[in-house]
Amino acid sequence: MPTWAWYKxxxxxxxxxxxxxxxxxxxxxxVGGLLAGVMYSLVAIGFVLVYKTSGVFNFAxxxxxxxxxxxxxxxxERGVSFPLALMATFALMTLLGLTIERTVLRPLVNQPPITLxxxxxxxxxxxxxxxxxxxxxxVHGLELGIDDTPxxxxxxxxxxxxxxxxxxxAAMVALLTAFFRYTRIGLxxxxxxxxxxxxxxxxxxxxxxxxxxxxxxxxxxxxxxxxWGARLGVQFSLSLVVLKALPVLVLGGFDxxxxxxxGGLLIGALEKVSEVYIGPFFGGGIETxxxxxxxxxxxLIRPAGLFGQxxxxxx
Amino acid sequence: xxxxxxxxxxLLKNPWIAPLLALVIAYGxxxxxxxxxxxxxxxxxxxxxxxxxxxxxxLTGYTGQLSLGSAAFMAVGAFAAFNFNLRIPGLPLVASxxxxxxxxxxxxIVFGLPSLRLKGFYLxxxxxxxxxxxxxxxxxxxxxxxxxxxxxxxAPPLHVLGISFDSAVxxxxxxxxxxxxxxxxxxxxxxxxxxxxxxxxxxxELAAKVLGVPILRTKLLAFGLSSFIIGVxxxxxxxxxxxxxxxxGFNLDRSFQIVFIIIIGGLATIRGSFLGAALIVVFPLILSxxxxxxxGNIFNSGVxxxxxxxxxxxxxxxxxIAEPNGLAALLERLKRRIPLLS
Numbered sequence: 001m002p003t004w005a006w007y008k009x010x011x012x013x014x015x016x017x018x019x020x021x022x023x024x025x026x027x028x029x030x031v032g033g034l035l036a037g038v039m040y041s042l043v044a045i046g047f048v049l050v051y052k053t054s055g056v057f058n059f060a061x062x063x064x065x066x067x068x069x070x071x072x073x074x075x076x077e078r079g080v081s082f083p084l085a086l087m088a089t090f091a092l093m094t095l096l097g098l099t100i101e102r103t104v105l106r107p108l109v110n111q112p113p114i115t116l117x118x119x120x121x122x123x124x125x126x127x128x129x130x131x132x133x134x135x136x137x138x139v140h141g142l143e144l145g146i147d148d149t150p151x152x153x154x155x156x157x158x159x160x161x162x163x164x165x166x167x168x169x170a171a172m173v174a175l176l177t178a179f180f181r182y183t184r185i186g187l188x189x190x191x192x193x194x195x196x197x198x199x200x201x202x203x204x205x206x207x208x209x210x211x212x213x214x215x216x217x218x219x220x221x222x223x224x225x226x227x228w229g230a231r232l233g234v235q236f237s238l239s240l241v242v243l244k245a246l247p248v249l250v251l252g253g254f255d256x257x258x259x260x261x262x263g264g265l266l267i268g269a270l271e272k273v274s275e276v277y278i279g280p281f282f283g284g285g286i287e288t289x290x291x292x293x294x295x296x297x298x299x300l301i302r303p304a305g306l307f308g309q310x311x312x313x314x315x
Numbered sequence: 316x317x318x319x320x321x322x323x324x325x326l327l328k329n330p331w332i333a334p335l336l337a338l339v340i341a342y343g344x345x346x347x348x349x350x351x352x353x354x355x356x357x358x359x360x361x362x363x364x365x366x367x368x369x370x371x372x373x374l375t376g377y378t379g380q381l382s383l384g385s386a387a388f389m390a391v392g393a394f395a396a397f398n399f400n401l402r403i404p405g406l407p408l409v410a411s412x413x414x415x416x417x418x419x420x421x422x423x424i425v426f427g428l429p430s431l432r433l434k435g436f437y438l439x440x441x442x443x444x445x446x447x448x449x450x451x452x453x454x455x456x457x458x459x460x461x462x463x464x465x466x467x468x469x470a471p472p473l474h475v476l477g478i479s480f481d482s483a484v485x486x487x488x489x490x491x492x493x494x495x496x497x498x499x500x501x502x503x504x505x506x507x508x509x510x511x512x513x514x515x516x517x518x519x520e521l522a523a524k525v526l527g528v529p530i531l532r533t534k535l536l537a538f539g540l541s542s543f544i545i546g547v548x549x550x551x552x553x554x555x556x557x558x559x560x561x562x563x564g565f566n567l568d569r570s571f572q573i574v575f576i577i578i579i580g581g582l583a584t585i586r587g588s589f590l591g592a593a594l595i596v597v598f599p600l601i602l603s604x605x606x607x608x609x610x611g612n613i614f615n616s617g618v619x620x621x622x623x624x625x626x627x628x629x630x631x632x633x634x635x636i637a638e639p640n641g642l643a644a645l646l647e648r649l650k651r652r653i654p655l656l657s
Contacts, residue, residue: 057436107636113435114381118578119635121571125628129621137617243447243567246440254436288451292444296429299437 028157029276030269035162037268038169039227043245044252044260045173046220051254052193053213055113056105059120062242063127064218068093069225069234073142074135086222093218096127101211128239140234142226165227172223173261176216185212193255247291251298267291333586334502341491351483355556359490361596363551366494368576368588369501370544375574376583377505378537379517380430384442385573387449388542389549390565391419394459396550397560400471401461408475412493412550419546420539422449427538431531446567453562460560468561470554486555493551497544502585504540513537514583545573575627579634581641590642598630599623 043065050058068089075085104119150157180186191199192209200206225234228241245260252263271291278286345358371385396415399406406414426445430438453459460468473480473489480489504510512533515523524530553560572595580591603619638645 104632104636111635111639115635115639117381117436117439118574119632121574122628122631122635125624125631127628129624129628133618133621133625137621243443246443250437250440282455285451285455289444289447292441292447296441296444299441300429300432 026273029272031158032162033269033272034265035159035166035268036272037248037264037266038166038261039224039231039264040244040248040268041261041264042169042172042220042224042227043241044248044264045176045257046217046224047245047249048255048257048260049213049217049220053189054105054192054210055116056120057113057117057254058217059117059242060100060124060127061217061221061245062239063124063131064093064096064221065225065228065241066234066236066239067096067127067131067225068218068222069142069229069238070131070135070140072222072226073140073229073234077140089222090219093222094215097214097218098211101207101214105210106207124239128236132236137236140229142229142234161230168223168227172220173257176257185209189213244291247295250295267294270294338495342488346484346488354483354487357596357600358487359556360552361592362487362490362494363548363556364573364576364596365589365592366497366551367545367548367573368580368592369498369585370541370548371573372577372583372585372588373501373504373513373544374537374541376577376587377510377513377517378534380427380534380537381435381439382442382541383439383567383570383574384426384444384446385545386565386567386569387446388419388423388545389552389569390449390453390562391422392416392546392549393553393560393565394453394562395419395546396554397468397470398459398461408471408473412547412554415550416543416547419549420543423538423542424535427535430534430538443567446570450562450566468559470558470560473554490551490555493547497547498585501544505585509533509536575631579631579641581643584641584643586646587641587643590646594642598627602626
């Protein structure tokens with residue numbers, strides 16, 4: 001497949017390059033990028049949930065993803081059936097969320113945001129260390145029973161796994177949206193996010209809400225952990241997916257689920273396209289920082305971000 | 316005595332006493348005390364990390380701009396010092412270290428520009444960009460490491476004015492001198508008008524603007540000075556502590572480590588950086604000794620690393636809950652308990 005590097009090397013006329021441009025390959029790259037972007041959003045949503053309701057920038061989200069995946073895979077390897085392992089992992093993540101709320105965040109209530117962020121940074125160290133101390137540090141393969149054969153859709157080859165992963169993510173977002181819109185506890189989440197003081201005044205129990213939010217973040221991290229784990233293998237580096245989610249958050253806004261979904265799609269697509277078409281000029285490997293540059297460049301032009309609060313400055 | 320009308324300040328309450336005493340001990344007593352292990356494994360890294368902490372504290376503690384990219388500036392400092400030393404023959408070592416600081420400052424100012432638009436966590440996340448970009452650039456382009464195949468280069472010997480500092484104690488004294496000078500300058504800086512501008516920007520940017528504090532210049536100055544100091548710390552880390560120049564050690568974990576130092580030590584205190592660095596350097600050593608003593612052979616390196624992470628994380632959370640203002644505030648409270656000092 002011809003790339004820009006190839007054209008450059010062969011000194012092809014620019015006009016011919018344009019007409020020769022492999023649109024099929026381009027769309028394949030684009031769709032692959034969009035699907036990867038969904039996976040980024042998946043991790044970012046966990047952040048948004050916690051940030052929106054309690055104002056905590058939860059750096060430990062990545063380590064929660066690792067912990068969930070590692071717990072699940074270790075249980076399955078020990079002969080626990082798939083649904084049972086899923087339930088046990090969910091129970092454990094809920095417990096973890098409630099414990100975090102009770103032991104770490106409640107004593108730190110009313111501290112400045114940077115203090116809370118530092119606490120979650122410490123938390124991520126504890127969870128990472130604990131998860132690997134508990135289940136071992138070796139790499140586990142995770143087989144979700146989704147075969148990864150490429151699917152041919154109007155000439156493009158698209159990974160079936162990516163499609164299903166995107167479908168699962170979409171279902172989860174729909175579920176979360178319905179939860180926030182129609183259930184009592186979901187509405188109280190939004191009330192707490194909207195105006196903490198008013199929520200307190202009408203008698204909402206904030207600690208309970210925060211506990212529930214952390215449990216929900218745990219649920220999101222299970223889904224993210226399983227999908228990412230099936231993709232990358234369950235190992236320490238899984239907790240680094242948090243670094244993929246951060247530019248998405250900056251772009252989409254820390255407090256907007258819709259924002260991080262669109263931000264994720266945007267970053268996923270731009271990242272993949274630039275990796276294929278621009279990357280070769282730099283000798284590759286630009287994906288570690290390119291997403292951050294996209295997010296930064298975008299914010300410098302449009303400081304309010306995609307869907308964040310319409311403030312002049314991001315605060 | 317001669318001026319009984321004015322109550323004389325108790326000697327120990329003078330703010331100059333403690334740092335001067337520490338300096339006298341550091342120069343006059345410590346070099347004659349211990350073996351080379353203590354210098355190479357504890358004292359030199361402690362001093363370098365303290366300096367990096369002082370640098371980050373200027374930016375985060377005093378000016379209120381959280382940066383998660385300190386290790387990148389250390390890397391810039393280390394590689395710049397190496398290249399200045401390599402490519403300009405006859406350049407004195409100290410000059411290449413200072414030029415390295417200046418290079419880091421330049422990059423710091425460029426990456427400080429988004430701070431005008433972005434605040435808080437949006438800025439913090441943006442500073443990660445430099446962390447990844449610098450690490451990528453240093454490994455990708457062979458020119459930075461003089462095309463060394465492994466990416467690891469030996470640092471040049473430490474010679475200043477014909478005097479060799481290439482022993483364990485020599486490296487310690489070399490580091491100590493640079494750290495002392497830069498710390499003293501920072502200590503002075505925060506009490507000047509510029510230092511007050513930093514604090515004003517941190518505490519209330521809008522109010523500072525109304526009062527006529529030049530926000531742009533103040534923020535960029537904070538980024539520049541902080542990066543300068545962190546860059547010098549990086550050069551010292553490579554030249555005096557590791558004695559090799561490699562980008563692998565300047566990773567995200569190192570950035571977090573420096574943030575931990577100023578959080579544990581205390582934001583917006585110079586001495587806090589030293590207290591925090593002392594804890595961060597000494598604590599893993601204690602833990603590994605304690606672990607092998609208590610558990611014997613079960614305590615292999617993997618378990619050790621994991622438990623270090625757990626204990627470090629717990630320590631940070633406990634500190635934040637018990638003493639959000641860090642070790643410096645703790646020290647202050649202790650001092651008030653001792654009648655001689657209060």
